[in-house]
Amino acid sequence: MEWIAHLSGKFLNEAASSVNFPTVGDWVQVQKLLDEKKAVIQEVLPRKSQFVRKVAGQKTEAQIVAANIDTVFIVNSLNHDLNMRRIERYILAAYESGASPVVVLTKRDECSEDEVSKAVLQVEEVAIGVPVIAMSSLTGEGITDLLEYLPIGRTAALLGSSGVGKSTLVNTLMEQKVQVTKDVREADSKGRHTTTHREMFVLPNGGLIIDTPGMRELQLWEGESAIDTTFQDVEQFAALCRFNDCSHDTEPGCRVKEAIEIGELTQERFLSYLKLQRELAYEKRKQDQRAQLEEKNKWKKISKGLKKKYKN
Numbered sequence: 328m329e330w331i332a333h334l335s336g337k338f339l340n341e342a343a344s345s346v347n348f349p350t351v352g353d354w355v356q357v358q359k360l361l362d363e364k365k366a367v368i369q370e371v372l373p374r375k376s377q378f379v380r381k382v383a384g385q386k387t388e389a390q391i392v393a394a395n396i397d398t399v400f401i402v403n404s405l406n407h408d409l410n411m412r413r414i415e416r417y418i419l420a421a422y423e424s425g426a427s428p429v430v431v432l433t434k435r436d437e438c439s440e441d442e443v444s445k446a447v448l449q450v451e452e453v454a455i456g457v458p459v460i461a462m463s464s465l466t467g468e469g470i471t472d473l474l475e476y477l478p479i480g481r482t483a484a485l486l487g488s489s490g491v492g493k494s495t496l497v498n499t500l501m502e503q504k505v506q507v508t509k510d511v512r513e514a515d516s517k518g519r520h521t522t523t524h525r526e527m528f529v530l531p532n533g534g535l536i537i538d539t540p541g542m543r544e545l546q547l548w549e550g551e552s553a554i555d556t557t558f559q560d561v562e563q564f565a566a567l568c569r570f571n572d573c574s575h576d577t578e579p580g581c582r583v584k585e586a587i588e589i590g591e592l593t594q595e596r597f598l599s600y601l602k603l604q605r606e607l608a609y610e611k612r613k614q615d616q617r618a619q620l621e622e623k624n625k626w627k628k629i630s631k632g633l634k635k636k637y638k639n
């Protein structure tokens with residue numbers, strides 16, 4: 328019997344050794360074994376989007392953390408450490424994966440209306456064209472705005488530092504306690520893992536939410552148009568520089584430098600743009616080298632095979 332199934336984290340251990348390294352969020356074709364309570368993955372269907380994780384060490388292969396994500400909720404807490412540079416990096420990573428970012432500002436209940444509007448404005452300045460939602464799991468404010476991105480069959484993934492309220496948000500969206508939150512974990516004095524961390528949830532209205540620890544080690548993966556989209560403001564100024572290949576350093580007629588001087592663009596934002604651009608270029612070079620090496624090895628193998636065949 329053949330089925331199409333949507334992979335959730337709990338099946339992954341068994342799936343890990345099979346074809347194409349299926350991951351959370353993948354749609355797979357499976358063959359149900361008749362006499363056993365098992366199914367075998369036969370094919371991973373083409374992915375609409377994918378998140379890549381940095382693999383430590385010498386391994387040449389990238390690891391796919393999650394696939395087929397429509398929306399990435401970039402989760403930040405309103406009450407501390409609202410870091411614009413981190414938000415920029417996450418937005419870029421979301422676009423590169425092929426998903427659309429939404430910035431979620433949690434713990435709204437801990438701030439005054441004034442503080443909330445100030446924070447939203449500040450984020451909107453770096454998150455150009457990206458929706459920004461201030462919400463609270465405690466009071467339920469903003470939850471309906473989030474649910475708009477989660478109609479039946481749509482998948483959102485959570486991205487954000489520890490303690491910003493991701494697990495609490497999952498519980499709120501699920502309308503029940505499915506994920507262990509920090510206060511519960513800390514109260515557990517024995518410090519053992521009481522529940523295994525589940526990674527994918529089907530919401531009561533049919534939307535899907537992915538909360539996987541792997542999302543925290545996201546790697547920037549090549550995507551030239553992602554930088555343009557994330558830094559539209561900088562790119563717009565750059566398009567007006569006198570020289571096409573202006574490096575926005577010492578050239579005359581540099582519109583970017585001018586924008587910084589007259590306060591149309593902040594220095595921090597420009598430096599962040601340069602940094603992420605450099606990082607992407609470095610990753611791209613690494614990927615190209617990797618691809619070259621793989622190609623070389625492939626031909627080595629083929630020629631070895633041919634030599635063997637025609638030896639006698």
Ligand SMILES: Nc1nc2c(ncn2[C@@H]2O[C@H](COP(=O)(O)OP(=O)(O)OP(=O)(O)O)[C@@H](O)[C@H]2O)c(=O)[nH]1
Binds near residue numbers: 464
């Ligand atoms: N006041 C307030 N506190 C919240 C809200 N959401 C979460 N918290 C608290 O913030 C703390 C961290 O929440 P978690 O949901 O465990 O955070 P997390 O992002 O899942 O953390 P990790 O699992 O470590 O990544 C807990 O003490 C929550 O009770 C909120 O909307 N308002």
Ligand SMILES: [Zn+2]
Binds near residue numbers: 578
């Ligand atoms: Zn310039």
